[in-house]
Structure formats: structure tokens, C-alpha cells
Amino acid sequence: MDLKLSDPSLLKTSAYIDGQWISSDKTLDVIDPHSGRCIAQVAKMGAEQTQQAIEAAEAAFELWRAKTAKERSKLLRDWFNLIMQHEEDLAQILTAEQGKVLVEARGEIAYGANYIEWFAEEAKRVYGDTIPEPSADKRIVCIKQPVGVVACITPWNFPSAMLTRKIAPALAAGCTVVCKPASETPLSALVLAELAERAGIPAGVINIVVGSSSEIGPVLTDSPTVRKLTFTGSTEVGKKLVAACAKTLKKTSMELGGNAPFIVFADANLPSAIEGLLASKYRNSGQTCVCTNRVLIHQSVYDEFTQLLIKAIKERLVLGPGKDSKVTNGPLINTKARDSVAALVNESVKQGATIALGGDTDNLGDCFYPLTVLTDVTNEMPVACEEVFGPVASLLSFSTEEEAIQIANDTNVGLAAYFYTRDIGRVWRVGEALEYGIIGINEGIISNEMAPFGGVKESGSGREGSKYGMDDYLEIKYMCMGGIDQ
Numbered sequence: 001m002d003l004k005l006s007d008p009s010l011l012k013t014s015a016y017i018d019g020q021w022i023s024s025d026k027t028l029d030v031i032d033p034h035s036g037r038c039i040a041q042v043a044k045m046g047a048e049q050t051q052q053a054i055e056a057a058e059a060a061f062e063l064w065r066a067k068t069a070k071e072r073s074k075l076l077r078d079w080f081n082l083i084m085q086h087e088e089d090l091a092q093i094l095t096a097e098q099g100k101v102l103v104e105a106r107g108e109i110a111y112g113a114n115y116i117e118w119f120a121e122e123a124k125r126v127y128g129d130t131i132p133e134p135s136a137d138k139r140i141v142c143i144k145q146p147v148g149v150v151a152c153i154t155p156w157n158f159p160s161a162m163l164t165r166k167i168a169p170a171l172a173a174g175c176t177v178v179c180k181p182a183s184e185t186p187l188s189a190l191v192l193a194e195l196a197e198r199a200g201i202p203a204g205v206i207n208i209v210v211g212s213s214s215e216i217g218p219v220l221t222d223s224p225t226v227r228k229l230t231f232t233g234s235t236e237v238g239k240k241l242v243a244a245c246a247k248t249l250k251k252t253s254m255e256l257g258g259n260a261p262f263i264v265f266a267d268a269n270l271p272s273a274i275e276g277l278l279a280s281k282y283r284n285s286g287q288t289c290v291c292t293n294r295v296l297i298h299q300s301v302y303d304e305f306t307q308l309l310i311k312a313i314k315e316r317l318v319l320g321p322g323k324d325s326k327v328t329n330g331p332l333i334n335t336k337a338r339d340s341v342a343a344l345v346n347e348s349v350k351q352g353a354t355i356a357l358g359g360d361t362d363n364l365g366d367c368f369y370p371l372t373v374l375t376d377v378t379n380e381m382p383v384a385c386e387e388v389f390g391p392v393a394s395l396l397s398f399s400t401e402e403e404a405i406q407i408a409n410d411t412n413v414g415l416a417a418y419f420y421t422r423d424i425g426r427v428w429r430v431g432e433a434l435e436y437g438i439i440g441i442n443e444g445i446i447s448n449e450m451a452p453f454g455g456v457k458e459s460g461s462g463r464e465g466s467k468y469g470m471d472d473y474l475e476i477k478y479m480c481m482g483g484i485d486q
């Protein structure tokens with residue numbers, strides 16, 4: 001292990017259940033995607049420990065919900081402060097297990113912590129309602145209450161922020177949680193639990209189990225005690241989880257895959273669109289759910305934009321190990337991911353796409369895929385139909401606004417979309433016509449804790465962050481008071 005942390009005790013390799021660190025004979029290797037070396041072995045939990053975690057969360061729920069909103073807010077705020085105090089160590093851990101460059105890892109720690117700060121504030125603003133009565137002898141009051149024990153299942157691409165985005169609103173609302181982080185990136189989850197413990201968040205409120213999804217998943221989905229499942233991950237797994245949750249009619253929030261179009265209209269500010277595209281396409285080496293997947297360029301600026309993009313990539317982006325400060329793009333998470341990107345590119349090339357930059361020629365390491373630009377792409381090719389999840393920009397062309405909207409919407413998912421134009425009428429027309437949950441207009445970076453994040457169609461349901469983000473963790477209770485005029 002070559003991780004050098006200011007506080008080595010932040011590196012936890014046990015599960016966290018009911019305030020206890022639980023070890024096991026069975027372990028799971030955590031691999032550095034750059035070197036391919038095992039950086040830690042984490043205790044693997046199974047069905048029995050997951051059930052224990054659910055029971056711990058159930059027991060803690062009554063005490064946690066009984067705290068005042070201000071008390072919960074203070075504990076969340078203390079947790080946020082500790083995360084920011086240890087930001088550098090958390091970023092080092094994240095880069096080691098996930099591969100993203102350190103500057104992005106630091107950004108993720110701060111971005112994820114911002115959700116805790118935000119929901120610490122929102123905890124105090126869970127307001128109810130009084131509603132005009134239907135008859136003189138009645139009054140209608142609505143209160144909001146926590147849903148109960150929440151299961152959180154998260155992916156490897158943002159192993160810290162995807163978890164805080166769920167735990168923070170859940171705890172602010174008064175819920176307790178059982179979390180299953182992705183097997184590739186458990187360390188970023190466990191360090192959050194360590195800091196929550198140091199912040200004084202009581203035992204059982206946050207529980208983290210690491211292990212096989214086929215053992216842990218069914219315990220979470222089938223348990224009648226778990227009243228809500230919040231999931232971030234692939235659409236394929238999301239559908240299975242929704243089906244499994246139907247048995248107990250749990251509430252679900254699904255943050256699933258995308259196929260983001262990035263539309264460059266003829267009147268766009270091209271240098272600004274290039275900036276937006278570099279950020280939205282190549283961040284985390286293309287492994288974000290809101291990453292641009294298809295670049296739709298008006299035919300009149302297609303060649304010029306393509307050349308500007310290739311020049312910008314060559315001059316500004318550097319592929320390599322995430323901990324190297326000169327590097328802007330790290331490896332993909334594992335060789336399976338790399339092979340999947342290569343297969344999508346190769347099949348699209350067979351169908352007529354042209355490699356204008358990159359392609360399958362890199363030799364930095366097993367998990368690296370080169371920064372790639374494909375031209376002559378059509379919406380039927382695999383790189384356009386499927387979520388590539390790699391550093392490949394696929395360039396399509398269009399001739400009219402209607403055609404751009406039609407191509408953009410011609411997909412079964414709808415998470416993020418981007419477009420660049422200087423025409424205010426077009427801003428409204430296109431913004432309203434795109435079937436997506438998040439729209440970046442002349443902007444490539446759209447996610448922050450103050451705005452609602454989530455998709456439509458098969459990109460899922462529910463919203464994370466913003467004033468709406470708490471709703472998914474609350475039930476509305478309507479109380480009708482009668483006999484008022486007696």
C-alpha cells in the first residue's frame with residue numbers, strides 16, 4: 001500500500017454496522033486501476049450482516065427521528081466540517097481506488113460534502129401545510145415525516161458524492177440508512193462512516209456493508225423494514241431493483257444511465273462550446289452519467305468545430321496516472337470497462353464512423369483508453385445508441401433545429417442534455433422540447449447541491465439535491481380535524 005495519508009486511521013477496511021467496525025475472514029480486493037495493484041482488502045459482508053445492519057438502522061430510527069431538526073442539522077454540519085478538514089486524505093483514497101485525477105477527486109470530495117452542508121440547512125425547513133377546509137366543522141393539516149429505514153446502493157464513478165447525495169437528505173429528514181457502495185470503491189464510503197462517527201452521529205444511523213450485490217441486494221429489497229431504496233447506477237440494474245422492491249411496495253429513487261446530447265447550433269460561440277464539451281465529455285475520463293455521449297453539430301460548422309476540438313484535446317488533455325499533477329485524464333475503472341468502450345468504438349467504425357483522434361492504440365496500462373474523437377457518426381451506431389462511459393466524443397451532424405431535437409430525443413433515456421446557441425427564442429424552444437431532466441444551456445457543468453439532479457424516461461425517477469431533494473425521504477401525513485364548530 002503506497003497511500004500516504006496525514007491521518008492513516010482514516011483508511012478503514014471493516015464494515016460499519018451499529019457503530020461497530022466488523023471484520024471478516026472473507027475479503028474483497030480493492031484495485032488501483034492505474035497500477036493494477038491491490039491497495040486494500042476490505043471485509044466482505046453477506047446476507048446475515050446486511051440483516052443486522054437493517055435491524056440496527058431500525059433500532060436507531062426512533063431515536064434519530066426524535067431529535068429536533070436543529071440537533072440533526074448540527075450533527076450533519078459537524079460531519080461536513082470534518083470531511084472538509086480531511087479533504088486531501090479523502091481525495092487521495094478516492095484517486096487510489098477509482099483512478100480519477102487528484103484535482104477531480106478533491107472536487108468530488110468538496111462537491112459531495114456540499115450536499116451534507118446543504119441538507120444540514122434544509123433539515124430545519126421541512127414545513128407542513130394548512131389547507132382550506134371543505135366544510136366549517138373541519139380543518140386540514142399536513143405534516144411531513146421520515147419514511148424510515150433507507151437502503152442506498154451506489155456506483156464506483158463518484159464513490160463519495162453519490163453516497164453523500166443520498167445519506168445527507170435521508171439523515172436530515174430523520175431517516176436512518178444501510179448503504180452498499182460499489183465493490184470497486186468501498187474505501188471512500190468507509191472513510192465517510194469513520195468521519196460520521198467522529199462527528200457524533202449515533203450508532204445505527206449510518207451502516208455500511210461491502211460485498212457481493214447478489215447476496216446483499218435481495219436482503220435490502222425484500223426487507224419489509226426497509227421502506228425506501230435509493231439507487232444510483234445502470235438502467236439495467238435499476239429496473240431489476242424496482243421490480244424487486246415491488247414485493248414490499250417500497251418507495252424508490254433511481255438515478256440511472258444517460259445518453260446526453262450536446263448540440264452545437266450554427267450561431268454558437270464555438271470556443272465556449274469547446275470548453276463546455278471538454279468538461280462535459282472528458283471529465284472523469286468520460287465516466288459520469290451526465291457525460292456528453294453524442295455531439296450534434298450544425299453542418300455549417302461541423303468541420304471547424306471538429307478541428308477546434310481535436311486541437312484543444314491535443315494541447316490541453318493528458319492521459320496518465322491520476323496522482324500525477326500534469327495529468328488531466330486517468331484510467332477507466334477496470335479492463336472490462338476499457339474493453340466495452342473499445343468494442344463500441346470498433347463496431348461503430350465497422351458501420352462507417354471515422355477515427356479522427358485516438359482509437360484503440362494506447363499502451364499506458366490495461367485500464368487506459370485513449371482520448372478519442374469519432375466523426376461521421378449516425379444515431380444508429382453503437383457509440384450513439386449506448387452509454388459509452390469512456391473518453392470518446394462521437395460527432396454527428398444536423399441541418400435544422402427540428403432535426404437536432406428529433407435526434408437528441410431519439411433515445412429511451414433522458415438525464416442531461418446540453419446545447420449552445422446565442423438565440424434567445426431558440427433557448428426556450430429547444431430547452432422546452434428536449435426530453436431530459438437536466439439541461440445545460442451554454443454550459444457544460446451542471447451539477448451542484450442547490451439544483452435538482454435527476455432524469456426522465458429510463459434515466460430514472462426522483463431528484464437529488466435542491467429544495468426538492470428532501471421530498472423523496474419524507475411521507476406526507478394528512479390530518480383531518482373534525483368537530484370544530486360544536
Ligand code: NAP
Nearest residue numbers: 154155156181182183213217233234237255256257258289
Ligand atoms: P451498476 O453495475 O448498476 O452498479 C451500481 C451499484 O449497484 C453497485 O454498488 C453494484 O454493486 C450494485 N449492483 C449491481 N447489481 C446489483 C443487483 N442485482 N442488486 C443490487 N445491487 C446491485 O453501475 P456501475 O457500473 O457501478 O455505474 C455506472 C452506471 O451508473 C452508469 O450507467 C451511469 O450512468 C450510472 N450513474 C448514474 C448517475 C445518476 O445520478 N443518474 C450517477 C452516476 C452513475 P457491485 O459493485 O458489488 O456489483
